[in-house]
Amino acid sequence: MDEIQLASAILSAARQPASQDLGTDLLEAASRYARIRVDWAFATAERRIEMDRARTLAHNVLIDACNILSREMGRHGDDIAWREHLGNDRGRIGDVACHLHCLLGLSAR
Numbered sequence: 001m002d003e004i005q006l007a008s009a010i011l012s013a014a015r016q017p018a019s020q021d022l023g024t025d026l027l028e029a030a031s032r033y034a035r036i037r038v039d040w041a042f043a044t045a046e047r048r049i050e051m052d053r054a055r056t057l058a059h060n061v062l063i064d065a066c067n068i069l070s071r072e073m074g075r076h077g078d079d080i081a082w083r084e085h086l087g088n089d090r091g092r093i094g095d096v097a098c099h100l101h102c103l104l105g106l107s108a109r
Contacts, residue, residue: 001085003092007099009082010066019072026065027104033058034101037094059090062097 001009010030014023036055043051070083086093 001082003095003099006082006086006096007103010086010096010100011103013069013073013078013080013082016073016078018076018078019069022065022069022072026062026069027100029058029062029065030097030100031104033062033094034098037098059094063090063093066093 010026013019014027016023033055036051036058040048040051040055066083066086070080073080086096
């Protein structure tokens with residue numbers, strides 16, 4: 001499963017009625033992290049030093065939100081293959097967050 005497919009699967013999972021609040025938490029965490037990543041792209045080296053702790057924290061919150069949603073979905077017997085495919089690579093998780101942010105932006109038009 002590539003990052004776009006993962007983002008679509010996560011978006012579908014996050015919108016399931018049984019786990020909607022946790023899904024919203026995940027989508028909000030992904031959006032926050034993606035915004036920080038974009039800000040990082042424009043930041044000077046000095047600004048990146050200032051941003052680094054907040055960026056890491058936002059990334060950790062995103063990963064926690066993925067884990068919490070998948071555990072809750074698993075308890076309900078829902079498909080959590082998206083979490084298994086996502087894995088634990090921090091870079092890949094961040095990339096998927098950016099894809100989620102894009103999909104959310106496009107769906108809001």
